[in-house]
Structure formats: C-alpha cells, structure tokens
Amino acid sequence: MQARDVAAQEILLPVKPAFIAFTLIAAFIVNLLPWSGALLAIKPDFVALVVLYWCIQQPRKVGFAAAWGFGLLMDVADGSLFGQHALAYSVLAFAGIVLHRRVLMFTMRDQILHVIPLLLANDLIVLAIRRIAGAEFPGYAYFIGSVVAGALWPVLCALLKLPQIPKPDPDHV
C-alpha cells in the first residue's frame, strides 16, 4: 500500500500537446491497418482506447472536441453511419472526464476493471445505433475487441507515460 502511494505520486513532466496529437493520429492509423480474419475479430478500437487514456490522464487538454472529431473520422474511414463513433466516443470522453480522479486512485489491475466496462459501453452504443438503423446483431465476438483493449491498457499506460518521465540528472549527487 505504502509503496504504491509513493509510486503513484512520482512527479512527471508536463505532457506536450503535440505528443497527444501524435498518439491520437497513430492510433487512428493503427485502426486503418488492413486487419483481416481472426485479427479483425479481436482488434481493439485503438482510437477509443487512446481517447479514454487522455481523458483520464489529461481531462483539461483532451475532451469532447477531440473525441467527437476522431469519431467522425472513424465513421468516414469505416464507411459506417455518420456520427455513430462520434456519439460513442463522446460518451466515452464524458465517462473518462467524470471518473478521472477515481480511476487514477486504483492499481493497474483495478484500472482495467474500470476500462473494460467503459469500452463495452462504447460498443453497446454503436450496436444500439446500428440496430435502430436496421442492422443485425453480429454475434458476441463483437465484444472481444474491448476485452483485448482492456488487456492492452497497462502497456498503453507505460508507453504513453514514457515521454513524461524526467531524465535522471547525471550531475545531481
């Protein structure tokens, strides 16, 4: 308990807005990779994951505008209904911003237990929109991607925090 509190309070450098933009665009391109077959079935939505990460870590810098805009881009790239991802990501951003103090209090394992339901809710919103628009339920495999995304959460946290970790000063004794 003690050790975790010390680790959670390590002082990080401020994040650069350019880095946030870079990670969001990178996640978007990863989503655009030509996934197929089994990989497509378990592919997490990387944009949703990164948007959620930044809404939890930097709710003052990343919020509804980014979530909604990238949602629209995903809609065009997927050829799906205009606004379905935008709506789902907005709700995700809302959940991230409202819960950001709470989620960061927990250990990594408990953070995953917060992230997976949020991403599943994201999937459910898209599913509900498509059902209303007349599509069929594509099977429960549809939800696997969000569980995989939850498993990727610790990796993502470690990766995106790298530029913020201060370099040890060699002159400091």
Next chain:
Amino acid sequence: MEYSPPPFFKRGPAPLTRLFLCFVLSVALLISDARYKYLDGIRQVVAVVLYPFERLATAPRALLGRIGEFFVTQSALQTENTRLAEQNLQNAATLQKYRALAGENQHLRELLAARERFPDSTLFAEVLYTGRDPFTRRIVVDKGSQAGVRAGQPVIDDAGVIGQVTRVYPWLAEITLITDKEHAVPVQNLRNGLRAVLGGTGSDGRLELKFIPLNADFQNGDRLVTSGIDGVYPPGLPVAEVSNVERNAAFLFARIVCRPLAGVASYGQVLIVNWENKAPQPPAEEATPARGKKPRRGG
C-alpha cells in the same frame, strides 16, 4: 462584472452540458445520414483528406507481400510454371471453341437484331482492405471515380460474382459483397433454369436462396448464375453453388444454403465490369399500378 471568477478557474460548460451538445450533434448527423443521405458530399471531402492515411496504413502489407515474392523458391516457381502451362493448353482449346461459338453467336444475334449481352470491358482493381464495420460485408479497392468507377457496377473475380460498387470516392471505391445481409442477387439455376433470389447472410462463405417453395427442384451441387433481370448484373455470371438443401414441412419455404464461387473473403484482385443495362426500361409507375412486392434493396 467584477464578481466573475478569475480566469484560471474558468473551465467552460460542465461536462454534462458538453455531452448533451455532442449527443444532439451526433444524433442530427445520424438521422440525416441514415434517413436522408444528405452527407455524401461531406463524406467525400473527408475521405479525400483521409486517403493518404489509408495508403500509409496499407503500405506495410504491400511491402511484406513484395518481400515474400522475393523469397519464392525455384521449385515452387517450376511447379507453378508447369501447372500454368497445362492450364494454358486446356484454356487454348476452350478458347478456340469459344471463339467459333462467339462468332456464330454474334452472327445469329445480328440476324435477330438482338442486343449484346456480355460485358464489354472490365477495370482491374486491387483490394486494399476489408471493411472494418462488423455490421456489413464490404471491401475497399484502389480505383475510384477518377478511374471511371460508378456506383452500381458489378464486381467479379476469376471465379464469379463478388458484389457491386456501392460507394465511390475519388481514388477508392467501396464494394458491398454478395454475402452482405442487405444484398440480393437474382440468379438462375444452370441445370433447369429456375429463377430465384440469392441473399447474403452476413457471414462469410454463406448465402441463402430466399422464398423457394418446398417442392422446387434445387439439389446439392447446382450451379447458380446471374439471371440479369435486375439490370445490375449482366446475365450468365457464375455466383454460387448449392451446398445444403433442407426441406422442413413445418416451414413455408425450403432452406437452401449456398457457397459463393468467387473468393469473396480473400484479398487479391477484382474486376469491375463496365456494363450498361441495355434492356428496355419497365413502364412507368403511373401506367401500371404497382401491385407486386416492393423493390429489393441492392439487388
């Protein structure tokens, strides 16, 4: 307003307010897209902006493919060469027969003043990626309106029909596969000429004949070709093979499952057929009050 808080406490509207704003905007977009199709222009513009990203994302796979080609063994090449030579011989024989028949056929058709039935030209396109939307079955190819692709054109590969072009961007085109849930192809049984409608099921490699009476003559292994009565697909293109017939007296219709002949789920090259329906248009609605079924989507 000297009572307003200092600027560093200003955070703009509350999250709930912003969420509500986003919600209203999204729902407005959803309705105008799903119901009224107003947003195709915006979609085109955004798609052009996204084009470099899509090419960037598909580049690694193309590169891997080229590296893989570089390391092909000689024995594999030799085997393939032998196989191709044999196939070429067989094809040559068939082709000669076909040429004679085509000449004869054309002559007869000219005599009958019948219209040409077969597609004139095809456009070669490469599949960039399969659609990521899990609710539909689509692929995206690397030719668009700049190459003369139009929405509604049929798409085939070397074995049969794959689908039809449903959305055209300047350098990309989206093809709805015949396995899509909302797609239907009018077909004809090659063995006995029975006409039917072949619908997708939403899962790869599985099609179903719709509204076939229990006593209709369909058997396993029957080949289905396009009948051409929809004006979208030219007649005579192979589509599917019947793989399972289930007749249950409890239901009104037989359940006939088919397997697509074309490589619907595979990556590779496709041909976009440049075909214009030269059949006379049906008489206008006013002349004959519509009593039949409502027109099918996509078929």
